[in-house]
Amino acid sequence: MELWDLYDIDGNRTGEVIERKPGSFKKIPDGSYHMVCDILVQHTDGTFLLTKRHPEKDVYPGYWEASAGGSAIAGESPVEAAKRELFEETGIKSDNFELVGVIHRCQNHGVFYSYLVVTDCAKDSIVLQEGETTDYKWVSKKELIEHVDSEESIKTHNGRYKALFNRYRAELASEQYQNVLLVNACVREESRTRKLAEEILKDLGGLYTEVKPQTEVSCIRNEEFITARTRDTAQGTLDREKYFSAYQFAEADVIVVAAPYWDLSFPAILKAYFEKINVLGITFRYSPEGVPIGLCKAKKLIYVTTAGGPIISDELGFGYVKALAENFYGIKDVSQVKKEFLDI
Numbered sequence: 140m141e142l143w144d145l146y147d148i149d150g151n152r153t154g155e156v157i158e159r160k161p162g163s164f165k166k167i168p169d170g171s172y173h174m175v176c177d178i179l180v181q182h183t184d185g186t187f188l189l190t191k192r193h194p195e196k197d198v199y200p201g202y203w204e205a206s207a208g209g210s211a212i213a214g215e216s217p218v219e220a221a222k223r224e225l226f227e228e229t230g231i232k233s234d235n236f237e238l239v240g241v242i243h244r245c246q247n248h249g250v251f252y253s254y255l256v257v258t259d260c261a262k263d264s265i266v267l268q269e270g271e272t273t274d275y276k277w278v279s280k281k282e283l284i285e286h287v288d289s290e291e292s293i294k295t296h297n298g299r300y301k302a303l304f305n306r307y308r309a310e311l312a313s314e315q316y317q318n319v320l321l322v323n324a325c326v327r328e329e330s331r332t333r334k335l336a337e338e339i340l341k342d343l344g345g346l347y348t349e350v351k352p353q354t355e356v357s358c359i360r361n362e363e364f365i366t367a368r369t370r371d372t373a374q375g376t377l378d379r380e381k382y383f384s385a386y387q388f389a390e391a392d393v394i395v396v397a398a399p400y401w402d403l404s405f406p407a408i409l410k411a412y413f414e415k416i417n418v419l420g421i422t423f424r425y426s427p428e429g430v431p432i433g434l435c436k437a438k439k440l441i442y443v444t445t446a447g448g449p450i451i452s453d454e455l456g457f458g459y460v461k462a463l464a465e466n467f468y469g470i471k472d473v474s475q476v477k478k479e480f481l482d483i
């Protein structure tokens with residue numbers, strides 16, 4: 140019997156444990172998640188490992204996958220689960236796990252931790268796992284991206300490695316890679332703000348990673364969270380797994396914030412997002428004089444908004460984000476793109 144721990148949106152164990160059975164994720168209550176880990180394996184010679192899923196797997200039978208992954212067993216941390224899955228499915232042992240993505244998927248109540256592992260293992264030493272994988276091959280970066288872009292790839296998996304695969308695409312095209320992050324605080328399916336942001340993203344090259352505060356972020360509601368974060372900062376134990384959204388923000392080259400104009404400002408969930416990513420030691424630090432100094436890589440932040448009527452004061456929406464960007468994150472080029480009177 141395999142047991143799964145359940146986690147809240149912040150990655151804390153809820154204390155609930157469920158048994159793994161086909162479709163058991165459907166019994167997971169809203170707001171809880173089971174943990175899944177992906178591992179993309181790259182050899183030190185530059186090639187990537189693809190494994191072929193067993194033809195009797197429930198989902199994506201017979202598909203080629205890059206490279207391994209599966210659900211965490213109760214008690215495991217994300218990296219422990221990733222190490223075990225990698226060893227079980229390929230025979231590779233490694234301590235070289237770099238976290239490149241964390242995504243919450245509400246549809247199947249999963250939180251996905253996606254790792255890249257660079258290994259110098261013997262390339263013919265891959266050990267396939269009975270019932271899990273039936274074949275393997277090493278492919279070049281070009282072949283990996285061709286596979287990812289083909290109908291034969293697992294689209295949900297590609298989404299979890301979007302930033303990394305975008306970097307590989309740019310490298311293959313010998314283009315300068317820009318790590319563009321879209322902070323999408325739009326709620327409506329037909330969001331006009333989102334559409335306006337897409338025009339800007341197109342001008343930025345069209346390759347970007349998206350974070351959706353509505354599904355990925357919770358408000359800071361208790362003192363426990365603040366105490367733990369202060370302690371982690373003081374001890375220098377700001378885990379990538381725990382503070383991934385702050386690292387993701389700090390590492391972006393360009394940030395596009397898409398936020399509809401709500402009640403003279405922006406949706407509350409965007410404020411919650413900033414509260415989560417304002418982590419002392421990741422996105423900013425203080426000078427000895429107590430002045431915040433930005434630690435973010437981005438040179439540019441574009442704030443995109445649309446309003447049904449007039450934007451009464453830019454200060455209440457864009458102005459706040461601009462002040463944060465300039466004073467906390469160290470981003471100097473901050474601009475707004477807006478459309479007003481859309482419902483008048």
Ligand SMILES: Cc1cc2nc3c(=O)[nH]c(=O)nc-3n(C[C@H](O)[C@H](O)[C@H](O)COP(=O)(O)O)c2cc1C
Binds near residue numbers: 448481
């Ligand atoms: C909760 C909420 C609050 C809103 N508040 C305002 C407002 O204060 N002033 C205004 O002109 N429009 C307001 N609107 C209308 C939106 O600004 C307008 O529909 C905007 O284009 C929404 O962007 P979207 O298409 O990306 O959802 C509000 C809409 C909602 C849903």
